[in-house]
Amino acid sequence: MKIGDKIPEILGTDQNGEPVKAEQFRGKKLALYFYPKDNTPGCTAQACSLRDGYKDLRKAGYEIVGVSVDSEKSHRKFIEKFSLPFPLIADSDKKLVEQFGVWQEKSMMGKKFMGTVRTTFLIDENGIIRDKIEGRGVDTKNHAEQILENMETGRD
Structure with a gap:
């Protein structure tokens, strides 16, 4: 998926096994963030940055949804x-990470493997991707502020 694309209607299931659909976010902005693994x-x-900045993000009109290939149980914990x-x-079947193009070959200490490239898609009120922050461009410690700054610069 790229900037200008409409996100799919069915996004997956959350930590409680409940369906997450694009229609739940109509009329709101959505920061859909893909990350490699719980508890790393x-x-x-x-x-934690998104948690700490949650009120400000909501005030700016954003909903936040995280995605990783971890299980529902791992997400609940x-x-x-x-x-x-x-x-x-919980995208354990890797459907969403593949659909959004964030399941890619990575390498660590000379070993190559497939994994999720950290990426946040900023989606408008109509479900259209307006921007994305990816890879090393994601400031994990200040990600909430990064999303709000992105909004202020008019790139959303």
């Missing part, structure tokens, strides 16, 4: 442990 340092910093106020989609 960068992913925890990013989730992650949400509980860090008091996350937003849903996490």
